[in-house]
Amino acid sequence: MQMSFSVRRTAWVVGYLLFILAPIFVMLTGTAEPARDFWTELSVAFGYAGLSMMGLQFGVTSRFRWVTEPWGEDVIYHFHRQISLIAVTLVLLHPAILFVTRPDLLSLLNVVDAPWRARFALLSVLALLVLVVTALWRVRLRLSYEVWHRLHIALAVTAVSAGVLHMIGWGFYLTDAWSRALWIGLIALWVAVLLYVRIVKPLFLIRRPYQVSEVRPERGETTTLVLDPVGHDGFRFQPGQFGWITVWRSPFTISAQPFSFSSSAEATGGRVEMSIRNLGDFTSSVPGIPVGKRVYLDGPYGAFTMGNPADMHVLVAGGIGITPMMSMLRTLADRGDRRPVMLLYGAKDWQSITFREELEELTGRLDLTTVYVLEDPPANWQGERGFINAEIFQRHLTPPYAEHEYFICGPEPMMDAVESALAELKVPKSKYHSERYSFL
Ligand SMILES: Cc1cc2nc3c(=O)[nH]c(=O)nc-3n(C[C@H](O)[C@H](O)[C@H](O)COP(=O)(O)OP(=O)(O)OC[C@H]3O[C@@H](n4cnc5c(N)ncnc54)[C@H](O)[C@@H]3O)c2cc1C
Incomplete structure (x- = not known):
């Protein structure tokens, strides 16, 4: 590869x-x-x-x-x-x-x-x-x-x-x-x-529509859309990849928006899920999408996917950057893959941790350790607080740090901080993969 x-x-x-x-x-x-x-x-x-x-x-x-x-x-x-x-x-x-x-x-x-x-x-x-x-x-x-x-x-x-x-x-x-x-x-x-x-391309997308089968509210102002192909088999994706969705208009208009797939790549029938945080014009309309709505999906795209199974996988997620990690974890669980995985998950507070309950459940099916880093922790919080930095890596990971494979996704300042922390720990660039949610 x-x-x-x-x-x-x-x-x-x-x-x-x-x-x-x-x-x-x-x-x-x-x-x-x-x-x-x-x-x-x-x-x-x-x-x-x-x-x-x-x-x-x-x-x-x-x-x-x-x-x-x-x-x-x-x-x-x-x-x-x-x-x-x-x-x-x-x-x-x-x-x-x-x-x-x-x-x-x-x-x-x-x-x-x-x-x-x-x-x-x-x-x-x-x-x-x-x-x-x-x-x-x-x-x-x-x-x-x-x-x-x-x-x-x-x-x-x-x-x-x-x-x-x-x-x-x-x-x-x-x-x-x-x-x-x-x-x-x-x-x-x-x-x-x-x-x-x-x-x-729009003609191709129109001939292969999807239907919204479920609209599921999640913690942290996030909504999961469950999408099923209509009249075709859909596509296969690698966990960590994303697609462009068009909801309210035709694919001929310039209105598609990118979202990672949050579901398992092992799901059958071409079903995919996207988990979308309410951050602006389009995303605030997502909770109101009616079940049965016809939408168009262009994908899969992206190179942010899991590699060598022998390595310890360190997933570093900030906020809604958890979505590609969730797809990776769900896929590993469905495949019975018990490679060691460490999830470092930065969130605002305990209540807004998207997928918190499911992460607990996945811990039983995977060799998974989750470390939450809360910006605004509750009074009795014993765990990590503030932002993910080099000290947090040192406290939870076993050296040599360059032997692990890192996946990073989150807000721009977090990504910059994590990349410089990894550089501080002498992790070569070939060992980490970043997915930035801003193309601009
Ligand atoms: C590869 C990738 C994967 C992503 N995965 C997720 C995910 O799983 N869950 C999630 O909640 N968010 C994800 N995002 C971010 C999401 O695409 C934006 O938050 C969303 O498009 C904002 O749209 P809006 O109209 O609600 O916000 P607006 O307020 O209109 O836009 C906010 C910002 O979002 C960006 N944006 C808006 N429309 C587009 C577009 N068509 N193409 C590219 N950027 C755009 C622009 O930078 C804009 O300034 C992902 C982004 C990328 C690039």
Whole structure:
């Protein structure tokens, strides 16, 4: 598993670099017109690379399992964010270099007189700037996630389409057959990805609906949805993975939300459960979902799954980060797997510990030790208090700490603190797996 993931990661990086550098290779090796001055050529190379990186973002964020699996969804989204900033910088450098080295070109900014190809360039850059500002400061701009998501896609499509039209308008390097073939291929790929994600995939989901069979209240403002496939067998998932659910709208709208599966991967009949904490607009509507409601489920996704059975498994959960751990524990119990497991579970108080009773019951079926760490413990509390840190690991785990395998899921500050505690205990990164509930 590890080996094949590392080979796939290398193939992924090589493939990605080939895609974004291909326009420059073709530009350098093509039989096109003689090169212009150095700065103009450099600026064009930046423009080409930036545009092809932007177009490729459609593929990166399209939830293709073979793209995301070797890394995990959260890593892919962070990559998308960072690489977008590089792409935007390259695109901005393209006109910036031209304006500095050839100030006469500044007249192209006059949209009234400028040719269409220059207007498209301006439109592309403006769309990109709005895209960056709204992505970096969405919360400060008070944009709801859904509105922002739609705007983000519209701006990305506008920026890339206008960029392509600008490039075709100049057509400098497109006289060469190789360049033309490459750009036609790239553009066809981007359009195919968009059509797949926005039309083919939703159609597929509509043909494989699910029904809400039970809506179960849990401790800690959490509700479990029990979902059964209707007219199909559902899918198999690995404990720790997640799916995207669409409840109130059609899968053609951009409204799916990610939730871990909390049920056992051994459940039969394609049944899956998601346990959802009331934290905002959609999640507050979950307790009101009627039994029998038809919903759409896209999954499974994610690389946050259990590995080598010989290792001691240390599950570190904060708040609703317990859901993937619950799936792992329920699955181990159903499989009769008695590998040693330690659950370090940070919660606000004793009353809000989601799945508390079931964890007690699972202790009888597993080799499981649970350590609760309460932020606000009751007066007679003898256990751990505060937040999970290196001392708590040292008190409950047997050294050497690098020999255990760690799974971490919870709020961002907790994840950062736990990762630095593990670094303090000299646990190599290869021994811990994190699932971040924020892709942003
Ligand atoms: C891989 C993964 C697994 C998760 N598993 C669980 C789980 O098992 N149980 C649980 O309660 N929560 C889980 N979450 C968190 C959950 O997805 C968010 O809390 C939920 O989407 C918030 O939606 P809202 O409309 O209620 O809140 P809002 O107030 O509208 O949004 C709160 C924040 O949630 C995030 N968010 C909202 N919609 C989306 C979306 N469509 N895609 C990505 N992020 C979004 C945004 O950062 C937003 O700022 C998971 C998140 C991820 C990424």
